[in-house]
Amino acid sequence: MKTLIIYDSMYRNTKQIAKSIGDAITGDVKVLRIGEVNPSELESIDLLIVGSPTHGFRPTKLIQTFIDNIPGHTLRGIDVAAFDTRIPASEVRTGLRLLMRLGGYAAKRIADALKKKGGTW
Ligand SMILES: Cc1cc2nc3c(=O)[nH]c(=O)nc-3n(C[C@H](O)[C@H](O)[C@H](O)COP(=O)(O)O)c2cc1C
Numbered sequence: 001m002k003t004l005i006i007y008d009s010m011y012r013n014t015k016q017i018a019k020s021i022g023d024a025i026t027g028d029v030k031v032l033r034i035g036e037v038n039p040s041e042l043e044s045i046d047l048l049i050v051g052s053p054t055h056g057f058r059p060t061k062l063i064q065t066f067i068d069n070i071p072g073h074t075l076r077g078i079d080v081a082a083f084d085t086r087i088p089a090s091e092v093r094t095g096l097r098l099l100m101r102l103g104g105y106a107a108k109r110i111a112d113a114l115k116k117k118g119g120t121w
Pocket of ligand 1: 008009010011012013014015053054055056057058085086087088100
């Protein structure tokens, strides 16, 4: 099985998780930072995993732009998964915690975007 893991990371936490997921998956696994990905690499994979820090309730601009630019239905027949990193809810005050819960996090938005491109969840 061929797996591509794409991540963005500002402070390296998401990078570490991406690499750990890569280490845990068997088969042909590539872990690439968002800027290193050649879109043609999407054509020959079985599983695509995309991870991003949550920035303002959503994935980073680079991740969003990358997914937006995937031609429609390129991911048809490819399994997709998403993960994010975020501030632990226990570390913020109640008001902000509520706002964060309402605003959401990056992973769901990534998953929805990958599904729109034909990916199988
Ligand atoms: C500009 C900016 C915006 C952020 N917005 C959110 C947010 O909306 N919700 C949240 O839970 N964490 C937010 N965070 C915290 C990051 O998601 C968290 O620091 C992330 O896990 C760091 O990942 P990294 O080490 O891979 O960069 C934000 C951080 C930055 C720098």
